[in-house]
Every structure is written in C-alpha cells, then in structure tokens.
Amino acid sequence: MSDSAVSAHFLNATSTGELFHERPEIGLCSAIEQRTRLATTRTRGNQQGLEGEDLITAGRPVVMARDDPLVTATSREQAQVAALVGGLFQLAAPALPQAATIQLRRRQHVAYLERGLDYMGPGYAVLDSSRPWLCYWILHSLALLGQPITPDVRNRCIDFLKRCQDPRGGYGGGPGQLPHLATTYAAVCALVTVGGAKALDSIDRPALLSFLVRMKAAGGGFHVHADGEVDVRGSYCALAVAHLLNLTSPQLTAGVGAYVATCQTYEGGIGGEPGVEAHGGYTFCGLAAALLAGEAHLVALPRLLGWLVARQGAAEGGFQGRTNKLVDGCYSFWQGGTALLLQRVMPQLAAQAGGAGRGAGSGDQQGRRTEAEAGVEGLRESPSEPGARREQEGSSERERWGDEESTEQEQGRGGANEGRSDGAGEKNEPRSTAGASAKEACTEEAQTAADESAETACEETPGGSGRSEREWARKEAVQADRGGEPDSADSSEYETDDESAGPGRGGVCSAAELFPAEPLAEPGEGGGAHLVIEEEEAAGRRTPAVRREGRGDEAGRAGHGGTGGLGEALLNARALQAYILVCCQQADGGLRDKPGKSRDYYHTCYCLSGLSAAQRCHGESVEALPQPRHVLGPYSNLLEAADPVCNVHAERYAEAIAHFASRPVR
Amino acid sequence: MVRIPFRERPEWSDITPLEQNDGPHPLVPIAYSPTFSEAMGYFRAVLALDERSERALALTKEVIELNAANYTVWQFRRRVLAALETPMEQELEYCDEVAEDSPKNYQLWYHRRWCAERVGASGAQRELKFTARVLEEDAKNYHAWAHRQWTLRTLGGWEGELAFCEQLLAEDVRNNSAWNQRFFTIQTCPLLPGLEAMRRSEAQFAIDRIRLAPNNESPWRYLRGLYQDDIRALAEESPVVQVCQELLRDDGENVQALSWALDLAAAGHLVPEALHEGEPSNDEGRGSPSSMLEQLCMRLETADPIRSRYWRFRSQQLVRW
Numbered sequence: 001m002s003d004s005a006v007s008a009h010f011l012n013a014t015s016t017g018e019l020f021h022e023r024p025e026i027g028l029c030s031a032i033e034q035r036t037r038l039a040t041t042r043t044r045g046n047q048q049g050l051e052g053e054d055l056i057t058a059g060r061p062v063v064m065a066r067d068d069p070l071v072t073a074t075s076r077e078q079a080q081v082a083a084l085v086g087g088l089f090q091l092a093a094p095a096l097p098q099a100a101t102i103q104l105r106r107r108q109h110v111a112y113l114e115r116g117l118d119y120m121g122p123g124y125a126v127l128d129s130s131r132p133w134l135c136y137w138i139l140h141s142l143a144l145l146g147q148p149i150t151p152d153v154r155n156r157c158i159d160f161l162k163r164c165q166d167p168r169g170g171y172g173g174g175p176g177q178l179p180h181l182a183t184t185y186a187a188v189c190a191l192v193t194v195g196g197a198k199a200l201d202s203i204d205r206p207a208l209l210s211f212l213v214r215m216k217a218a219g220g221g222f223h224v225h226a227d228g229e230v231d232v233r234g235s236y237c238a239l240a241v242a243h244l245l246n247l248t249s250p251q252l253t254a255g256v257g258a259y260v261a262t263c264q265t266y267e268g269g270i271g272g273e274p275g276v277e278a279h280g281g282y283t284f285c286g287l288a289a290a291l292l293a294g295e296a297h298l299v300a301l302p303r304l305l306g307w308l309v310a311r312q313g314a315a316e317g318g319f320q321g322r323t324n325k326l327v328d329g330c331y332s333f334w335q336g337g338t339a340l341l342l343q344r345v346m347p348q349l350a351a352q353a354g355g356a357g358r359g360a361g362s363g364d365q366q367g368r369r370t371e372a373e374a375g376v377e378g379l380r381e382s383p384s385e386p387g388a389r390r391e392q393e394g395s396s397e398r399e400r401w402g403d404e405e406s407t408e409q410e411q412g413r414g415g416a417n418e419g420r421s422d423g424a425g426e427k428n429e430p431r432s433t434a435g436a437s438a439k440e441a442c443t444e445e446a447q448t449a450a451d452e453s454a455e456t457a458c459e460e461t462p463g464g465s466g467r468s469e470r471e472w473a474r475k476e477a478v479q480a481d482r483g484g485e486p487d488s489a490d491s492s493e494y495e496t497d498d499e500s501a502g503p504g505r506g507g508v509c510s511a512a513e514l515f516p517a518e519p520l521a522e523p524g525e526g527g528g529a530h531l532v533i534e535e536e537e538a539a540g541r542r543t544p545a546v547r548r549e550g551r552g553d554e555a556g557r558a559g560h561g562g563t564g565g566l567g568e569a570l571l572n573a574r575a576l577q578a579y580i581l582v583c584c585q586q587a588d589g590g591l592r593d594k595p596g597k598s599r600d601y602y603h604t605c606y607c608l609s610g611l612s613a614a615q616r617c618h619g620e621s622v623e624a625l626p627q628p629r630h631v632l633g634p635y636s637n638l639l640e641a642a643d644p645v646c647n648v649h650a651e652r653y654a655e656a657i658a659h660f661a662s663r664p665v666r
Numbered sequence: 667m668v669r670i671p672f673r674e675r676p677e678w679s680d681i682t683p684l685e686q687n688d689g690p691h692p693l694v695p696i697a698y699s700p701t702f703s704e705a706m707g708y709f710r711a712v713l714a715l716d717e718r719s720e721r722a723l724a725l726t727k728e729v730i731e732l733n734a735a736n737y738t739v740w741q742f743r744r745r746v747l748a749a750l751e752t753p754m755e756q757e758l759e760y761c762d763e764v765a766e767d768s769p770k771n772y773q774l775w776y777h778r779r780w781c782a783e784r785v786g787a788s789g790a791q792r793e794l795k796f797t798a799r800v801l802e803e804d805a806k807n808y809h810a811w812a813h814r815q816w817t818l819r820t821l822g823g824w825e826g827e828l829a830f831c832e833q834l835l836a837e838d839v840r841n842n843s844a845w846n847q848r849f850f851t852i853q854t855c856p857l858l859p860g861l862e863a864m865r866r867s868e869a870q871f872a873i874d875r876i877r878l879a880p881n882n883e884s885p886w887r888y889l890r891g892l893y894q895d896d897i898r899a900l901a902e903e904s905p906v907v908q909v910c911q912e913l914l915r916d917d918g919e920n921v922q923a924l925s926w927a928l929d930l931a932a933a934g935h936l937v938p939e940a941l942h943e944g945e946p947s948n949d950e951g952r953g954s955p956s957s958m959l960e961q962l963c964m965r966l967e968t969a970d971p972i973r974s975r976y977w978r979f980r981s982q983q984l985v986r987w
Contacts, residue, residue: 068879073805074840075879120696127696128706129736134694153693160692175687176710178738225737227744229776266849266891275819275854276812277846303895305976310883314972323842323883325806353983512972520978570976 074324081326082315084595085583086509092582093514102581102633104611105589109604110147112589113138116601117153129173129180132164132187137605139193143649144608144639154194158202161187165204169211179211180225185237188244192648192656200656205665209247212238220255231272232263236285239292240646244653246660248292257295260286264299267323268307278307280321280334287341288645301349305342309570311335317511317575318583318594328593329584329603332576332610333647339571340613340622340644346567511579517572518618518629569617576614577632580607609647612639623650669701672708677721683707684714702732713742718749727760734764740773744780754781758789762796769800775809779816790823798830805834806843815850824855839875845884849891865892869904876922880913886922897933907935914939919969928962931955932984940965959984 067075095101116138120127127134135157139149163175164187170179171187191199215222215238222234235256242248262274263286269278270286287304290296311319311331319331342349584591584607590599591607615638616622618630622641631638643653672678684707688695698706709729712722726743729736747757761778768774782789794817800810818824828851834844852868853861869892872885893900901907907930913923914937927940941961963981967974 068881070839070879072838072840072879074838117693118695120694122697122699122702124696125698125702126733126735128698128702128733129738131694131696138694152691156689156691156693159689160694163687163689163692172738173736176684176713176738177736178741180737225741227741228737229772229779265846266894267846267887271846272808273812273815275815275850277808277843279808307887309973309976312972314970317972322806323887324840325842350983510972512970516971517975520975520982523982568975568979570979572972572975575972 077326078324081594082313082510085316085318085327085511085579088582088595089511089514089578090509092578093509096514099578099633102578102637104581104633104637104639105585105587106145106636108587108589109585109591109608110142110145110589112586112599113141113145113147113601113604117156129177130183130186131174132161132171132183132190133173134601135161135190136186136193137601139190140642140648141601141605141608143193143652144612144642146640149194154196154199157190157194158199161191162202165202166211167207169204169207169209169214178225180228181212181215181222181234181237181241182224184208184211185241188241189646189648192244192646192652195652195655197659200659203245205245205247205660205663208241208245209249209665212242212247212252216252220257220259232260232270232282232286232289233272235259235289236292239289243292244646244648244656244660245665246657246663247665253293253295256293257290257298260290260295261298261300264304268300268303268305269311269322270299270304277322280311280319280331280338283308284334284338284341287338291341291345291645296345297348297352300352301342301345302353304338305349305570308335308338308342312571312576313579314512315510316579316583317515317572317577318579319576326594327579329580329591329610330593330606332580332584333606333613336571336573336576336610336613336617337644337647339569340566340617343567343569343617344565344644511575512572515572515575515578515632517574520568520570566617566619566621571614571617573614573617573630574632577611577637580611580614581633581637608639609642611637612642613644615639616641671701672704678708681708681711684710686710705729705732709739709742713738716745718746720750722746723750723752730764734768734771735773737773740777744777754784754789757781758785758792765796765800769804769807770809772809775813778813782817783820787821790817790821793817793821794823794826801834805838805841808843811843811847814847818851819854824851824857827851827855828858835875839878840882840884842884842887845888849888852892861892861894866903868892869900869906873905873909876909876913880917880920881922883922886926897929897935901930901933901935906930907937910937911939921966921970924962924966924969928959928966928980928984931959931962956984 067079092099092102116134120134124134139153139157142149161171164171164173164177164183166172166179168179170181170184172179173183177183188203191203212222214226215224215234217223217230217234219230220235221230221232222238223230224234224237238252239248239256242252260270263270263272263276263282265271265275265278267278269280270283271277271279272282283304287296287299290299307323310323311321312335313320313327316327318327318329319335320327321331321334580591583595584593584603586592586599590601591604592599593603597603613622615631616624616626619626622644626638628635641650642648643650646653648656672681672683683704686703686706705725705728709725712725723743723746726739726746729739730743733739747754758778758781761774761781764771764774765778778793782793785792794814797810797814797817800807801814804810818827828848831844831848831851834841835848838844848868852858852864858864869889872889872892875885876882876889889900889904889906893903906926910923910926910930913920914927917923918939923937924940927937930937931940936958941958960981963977963984966977966980970977
C-alpha cells in the first residue's frame with residue numbers, strides 16, 4: 001500500500017477515526033505493529049537527513065532500560081519507537097536546558113493548513129463524509145496559531161456548512177448527507193471558531209435541538225446518527241454542541257454521567273462502550289460529557305487520574321492511547337486534555353480519594369457525593385438554571401500574548417532548515433508528505449552524528465537480566481552522548497553539564513530525563529490542588545464558584561465551561577511539549593502521529609491542541625499568560641488558549657456563549 | 667476488470683445523476699476523481715428516490731468501495747436490505763470482504779452488528795471466528811474486541827472465551843486488550859461464578875504473568891481491578907505483598923511494585939523492601955506512617971521521573987490524612 005493511502009485513508013471522521021482515529025489503514029498507533037511500516041516507508045530521495053526510518057531500518061530490536069527480558073510483539077514495537085524518539089531527542093539535547101532551537105514551525109504549519117482550505121487532492125475522497133471535520137481541524141489549528149480568519153474564509157465556511165446542515169437539524173459529513181453528531185460537533189466548532197453573528201446565526205438551533213433529542217438513546221447514551229451506533233463520542237458531541245449553543249436541558253443531560261461511569265473500566269480510563277478497553281479518546285469524551293452534564297462525581301476520578309498519568313511515556317514524553325500501545329501525537333490532546341479537565345475537578349477528586357480509604361488508585365465507585373462535589377458541579381450550568389453563569393463570562397479578562405509573536409527569533413540553528421521547505425508548489429495531496437523530515441528542531445550538522453549515535457543505540461541487545469540491561473543502556477548512553485555532540489560552531493553555547501543534565505542519565509535518551517517536570521508546589525505555596533468552594537450571589541441566584549485559597553480575585557473564578565480554577569497539573573507538560581515539537585513536526589509544515597508517519601490535518605489539530613494545553617496548564621487558567629519556563633523553547637512557541645471542554649479558541653468560545661446567552665430556544 | 671461508467675450502463679439509463687451542492691467557493695473542496703463523482707451522483711439520485719431495489723444495493727456496494735466511511739450509504743443499504751429481505755448470511759459474507767480492506771471502519775462494524783443481530787444466536791460462532799481472524803492480524807483492533815464483546819453479550823458463545831484470552835496472552839503477555847477481555851469475561855460470562863468468586867484464582871493467574879515480565883503494567887492493573895481497589899482484601903487473599911517484596915529485592919526501581927507498595931502501605935500493609943532498596947529491615951527508624959508514605963513517594967519520584975508530579979501529589983494527599 002502506498003503512502004498516499006496511509007494518509008488518505010485516515011480517519012473518516014464521522015466514521016472511522018472520528019474524534020480519535022482508528023484508521024482503517026494505519027490503525028490507531030498500530031501501524032508499526034503490523035507491518036513495521038517505519039522500516040519500509042523510507043522515501044528514497046529524502047535528502048533531509050535523519051528520518052525516523054533510518055534509525056530502525058536495520059530492524060534490530062532495542063531493549064529499553066525498564067523493559068523486562070521477555071520480548072513480545074508489544075515490547076519489540078515499543079523498543080523501536082523509543083529508539084526512534086530517543087534518537088531525535090539526542091539531537092535536541094545539546095540545546096538544553098534553554099531549548100532555544102526547539103521551535104514551533106509556525107510559518108510552515110500555517111502554509112500547510114491554508115492550502116488545505118482551498119484544495120484537497122482526490123485521495124481525500126475517503127474523508128468525503130468528514131468535511132466539517134476538515135474545516136474544524138484546519139480552522140482550529142489556525143486559530144491556535146493566532147492566524148486571523150479572513151472574511152473570505154469566514155464566508156465560505158458559513159456558506160459551505162449551511163449546505164451540510166440538514167433541514168431537520170444537525171450537520172452531515174457533506175452536502176446532502178445524513179446529519180451525524182460528530183460532524184455536527186465539528187461544524188458548530190468550526191462556526192464558533194470563525195466567529196461573528198453571521199456564522200453563529202447560520203445554525204438552525206431549534207432544529208439542532210430536536211436532532212439532539214432524537215439521537216438520545218435509552219440509558220444515557222446518544223446514537224451518532226439515526227439508527228447509528230451508541231457510544232461515548234455521541235454523548236460528548238451532543239452535550240458540547242448543546243453547551244456552546246445554550247441548548248442544554250435536563251432532557252439531554254439525563255443519565256449521561258451514569259452512562260459514562262458504566263464505560264469506565266477496571267483500569268480507570270473510559271472505553272467506547274461498557275466493557276470495552278479504556279482508551280484516550282473515549283476517556284476525554286467521557287469525562288468532558290460527564291462534566292457537561294454536571295456529573296463528574298459519578299466517574300471514579302482518582303482511578304482515572306492514576307490510569308491517565310501512566311499513559312505518558314517515560315521515553316517519549318508523549319501519550320499512548322491505551323495501556324501497552326505506542327505513543328501517538330494525537331493523544332497529546334485526548335490524554336493531555338483529560339489531564340486539564342481533571343485539574344478542574346480537583347476538589348471532587350480529592351474528596352473521592354479521601355473518602356475511599358486512602359488508596360490513590362482507589363476511587364469512590366459508588367459516586368458518593370460530598371459538599372465539595374456538589375459545589376463544583378455547580379460550576380456547570382444547572383440544567384434548570386440556564387444562563388446562571390453567563391454574566392461571568394462576558395466580563396472575564398483575557399490577556400493577549402499576540403505581541404510576543406512578533407519577537408519570534410529565528411535562531412541560527414533553526415534557521416538552517418528554512419531553505420529546505422519544498423512545500424511551495426506542493427499540491428495538497430496526502431502522498432506529498434511522505435518524505436518530510438523529522439529533524440526540524442535540530443541542526444543539520446547534528447544529523448550525521450545523531451544518526452550514528454542512534455545507530456549505536458540500536459546495536460546491541462543484551463539478553464541478560466533487567467539489571468544488566470540497565471548497565472548496558474547506561475554504557476550506550478555515554479557513547480550516544482559522545483556521538484550526539486554536534487560539532488557546529490555554536491555548540492558550546494548549548495553544552496550541558498554531564499553531571500546534571502546529560503542525556504540518558506537513566507540509561508537512554510528519554511524524555512523523562514531530558515525534560516524533567518517542574519516540582520509540584522507544596523500546599524500553601526499557592527498550588528492549585530487545594531481549592532475552596534465559595535458560594536456567591538450572582539444574578540439573583542446562588543452560583544457556586546471555585547477560588548484559590550488566598551486569592552479572592554476574579555481571575556481565580558472558574559468560568560462555566562470555559563476557563564479558570566485550574567488545580568495543579570499532574571502530567572509532565574515539558575516532556576509532552578518536547579514530544580510534539582521534536583517528534584511530531586514536519587519540516588514543511590503539519591504535524592503527525594510519530595516520526596516516520598505522514599502529517600495530516602487530524603494530527604495537526606490535535607498535536608497543536610495538546611501543545612496549547614501543555615503550555616497553559618500551569619496557570620490559574622488556560623487563558624492566563626504562562627510563565628516563560630512553562631513554554632518549552634522560545635516564548636514565541638506559545639499557542640493561543642482553547643476552552644478545555646469544547647476545544648475551541650477561548651475567545652471565540654466566550655463570544656459564542658455570550659451570543660447565545662440571551663437567545664434561549666425553548 | 668474494466669469499469670464501465672454508470673452513464674454507459676443500460677440498466678441506469680433512466681436515472682439522472684444528482685450533482686453535489688457544494689456552492690461556488692466551498693471550503694476544503696475535494697478534487698474528486700471522475701469515477702467518484704459519477705458514482706456519488708447516481709447514489710444521490712437513488713437516495714432521493716428512495717429506491718430499494720437490487721440495483722440500488724449493487725450501487726451502494728460500488729460507492730462503499732470508493733469511500734467505506736460514508737455512513738449515509740451504509741444506512742441506505744440497510745434500508746434496502748430490509749426491503750429486499752436479503753439473507754443476512756449473504757450480507758455477512760460481504761462484510762467479510764470489506765473488512766479485508768477496512769478493518770478499522772466504524773460503519774462496517776456497526777453494519778456487521780446489525781446483520782448478526784438479525785441472524786441471532788446461531789450466528790455467534792461465525793462472529794467469534796471472524797473477530798478471531800481479525801485479531802490474528804492485529805491483536806489490539808479496538809473494533810474487533812468491541813464486536814466480540816457485543817457478540818458474547820447478545821448472541822452468546824462464551825464457552826471458549828477464557829481459553830481464547832489465555833491463548834492471546836500466551837502469545838503476548840503485554841496485550842492489554844486481551845487482559846481487558848479476560849476481565850470482561852470474568853465479570854460478565856453467565857457460565858462463570860463471577861468476579862468475587864474468581865478473584866483469588868485470577869489473582870494467581872495475574873501474578874504468574876507478572877513474574878514473566880515484572881514491568882508489564884497490564885497484569886498489575888488487572889490485579890487491582892479484580893479487587894475493585896480493596897487493597898486490604900487483596901493483600902490478605904493473595905501473595906501480592908510477597909511478590910512485591912521479591913521483585914523489589916531484585917530490582918529496587920520496579921515502578922509497578924513500588925506503586926503497589928505505596929497502596930499497600932496506605933492500606934496498612936508494609937513492604938519493607940520498598941523503603942530500603944534490596945535489603946529487608948525492621949520497622950525502626952522509619953518514623954511515622956506518614957513519613958513512610960512520603961518516603962515511598964519520594965522513591966517513586968526518582969524511579970519514575972516522568973510522573974514525579976503525580977507521585978508528589980499522592981504524597982501530599984496521603985500525608986494530609
């Protein structure tokens with residue numbers, strides 16, 4: 001199968017991959033598993049140096065430090081990917097800790113995205129039932145990049161999506177197609193993203209509401225389309241749309257939390273249906289749906305947290321979707337975004353952990369409610385009191401970072417790649433992306449050296465015990481270190497102290513070692529893990545609000561579906577950013593699953609969404625300007641903020657909420 | 667085989683294809699191939715007529731070949747199938763074909779459910795065999811596992827399921843989907859006595875596999891799931907404390923064992939090896955229980971640095987009580 005098929009067959013969003021692609025052709029993260037695609041997709045004529053494939057072409061298994069001697073299909077594939085990623089980190093390592101050369105390739109991403117708005121090659125016919133998704137992925141990516149939406153694009157978006165709107169409500173995958181909840185979510189989010197009254201008013205909300213009601217299934221789930229399957233995606237898409245358009249009602253939310261709870265597995269994550277394996281995409285949808293229904297307390301949150309943090313790869317820094325699967329850039333959002341949601345329900349989480357006999361892995365399976373839970377639940381619109389929180393939203397201050405953008409530094413080393421982008425005359429065909437380089441963040445000079453070192457890292461596979469493997473790995477790391485040292489003139493600038501920051505101290509060039517998480521704030525240091533619940537009078541009704549202890553300011557107030565009131569981030573956000581920036585960017589624009597895979601719009605959207613979340617998870621809200629140390633690389637890497645629940649640009653989100661607040665549909 | 671355009675096929679001469687109404691300047695326009703455009707044009711026309719005929723059925727097949735993700739086509743196909751009373755066995759054979767090319771297509775699997783449901787219990791074995799075949803190609807295919815669970819729940823066929831899981835785990839003990847299926851089976855299978863009755867033997871099953879690859883997260887999670895987080899009962903009923911001790915003696919940085927030591931300690935079961943790497947010790951000098959928990963968390967922060975913030979958070983949570 002050709003590469004074009006790989007890219008093209010991906011994610012028929014209303015269908016296959018939807019929110020979180022199970023691709024027909026390359027499968028979630030399983031491409032490598034099946035056919036060791038990485039080793040075979042190497043593109044001849046790829047002159048751009050290090051490509052993932054190079055590192056494992058020889059197919060030698062690599063055993064990571066923490067792996068057990070027993071080799072199975074899972075461990076073999078994992079070792080290959082870890083080596084691949086380790087090789088790329090090796091290249092980035094000399095630039096640490098400043099990481100100044102780890103740059104977001106804005107210009108290239110924007111170019112790639114804008115091309116897609118105007119032209120999709122014939123290969124994209126497999127996404128013909130996902131066109132609102134294409135709109136959303138591209139427009140949301142552009143919004144995160146701070147790229148203004150032109151009037152022309154706005155008008156075309158409005159006009160085109162109108163043609164996808166069904167007279168009886170909801171949006172289909174294209175003009176004349178059946179309305180589907182996933183494409184309805186995508187279409188509404190796209191319209192919210194382009195913004196403005198014309199876009200928002202193009203949505204037939206009374207019809208949409210009747211569509212949502214028609215899709216509601218017995219038992220709290222939603223059919224994704226008439227006579228279609230019922231799963232957690234449906235619940236999320238329905239409630240997110242209802243929330244954005246002020247259509248939330250008890251009729252829609254009834255039973256959703258309980259349904260999501262039945263989809264939470266023994267592992268702690270959430271599956272697509274009751275009994276099915278815990279999965280990152282469904283976990284985000286499930287928790288977000290429960291939040292939107294005001295029933296996050298029905299999910300066992302401490303168990304969810306325990307499962308979630310375990311999905312971040314120590315070697316990769318990025319997330320896997322399921323236990324013992326491979327890392328994939330898209331889970332930067334599905335898992336990283338879930339982490340952000342959990343930060344907003346910390347009091348509930350703490351209450352459950354406290355009530356369930358101290359096991360952190362434990363959780364309150366009965367969904368026992370506490371005062372704290374009830375309080376936070378109030379953060380979500382009480383179904384019977386629509387609009388209760390809306391007053392808050394309009395007034396919330398939003399800081400701009402746009403000025404920073406102009407300071408984008410083109411570091412010498414990053415700049416070395418500039419001339420190479422061959423995207424200019426590129427037709428926007430899926431196949432055109434196959435050979436793009438994996439080395440964007442790194443210097444050309446370092447390529448050869450790193451190639452060699454990575455080669456070395458692949459070389460021996462000790463068959464001994466776990467302990468001897470670690471010794472081996474340490475030894476290898478020293479060699480790799482030497483090999484990886486760039487001989488470029490400015491390398492001294494980035495020299496690292498072997499004792500403190502040398503890559504691979506633990507045995508391999510792992511994200512955990514290279515990009516250590518910042519220490520967690522201790523209680524009393526202003527950490528957000530300890531929140532107090534306050535109730536205040538607002539608009540004549542009691543509106544519970546969360547404030548940080550000792551900070552009674554407005555910024556600490558939790559918005560409804562929007563911003564604010566973040567507890568401590570419990571993932572390693574630096575390592576996640578590193579995975580996205582070092583391993584997922586293509587030199588000529590677009591982001592991807594992992595090195596060796598081709599870019600696509602789905603991955604571009606969710607890698608960038610994950611990056612924004614990772615950059616902004618340490619503040620009081622995602623909208624607050626993060627401290628420079630929380631943004632990996634130059635500060636110009638900072639992306640715009642998105643609403644963590646609906647995943648649309650935060651300002652556009654606020655605009656939509658405000659727009660519909662005074663326009664109830666009943 | 668050379669494909670004849672619809673407009674040249676006599677049986678379609680009465681149909682005027684319907685163009686897609688994309689508007690003058692659509693966003694994300696797709697440069698459809700002529701084949702694609704034409705087939706979709708005929709499909710739109712037939713859909714508008716709601717023509718439930720053999721030729722409509724054949725048309726949906728052609729359109730699905732061009733884009734298997736078109737849920738509108740699949741839904742229409744079901745309407746036609748119902749009208750024609752097509753035997754479902756025949757339709758399942760068609761599903762087998764499509765699965766060859768698109769094993770991860772939502773529509774296909776949903777369609778398959780629809781067909782299998784109409785066949786009823788007599789079709790259980792066929793569905794189990796089919797999913798087994800797909801799982802041979804990709805042992806973690808999410809749709810295949812979901813379909814398998816649906817089949818067992820709806821049509822039955824539970825007899826061989828535990829053995830099936832065991833076989834897949836023998837092939838790859840890290841296959842978390844197979845662990846999940848085993849849990850599902852223990853929990854749901856009407857032929858088995860249920861989770862609580864089986865948890866001792868299942869704990870042993872998991873522990874045996876933990877010994878094969880002590881860093882493999884899957885059986886550790888399975889173990890926790892069996893006891894629904896009742897760590898105390900687990901410690902009393904299974905040799906988990908002993909296993910942690912052994913593993914930590916061998917490898918003081920085994921994160922799985924350390925994290926269990928933390929949960930065990932929080933539940934009142936001390937694993938001394940977790941505090942002093944590699945050597946057994948007595949309780950002296952270890953300080954209060956809370957400082958002990960803190961020490962454990964600190965060891966986890968070191969052994970599992972990517973999750974250092976989480977372990978610190980756990981420490982804060984545990985110490986507060």
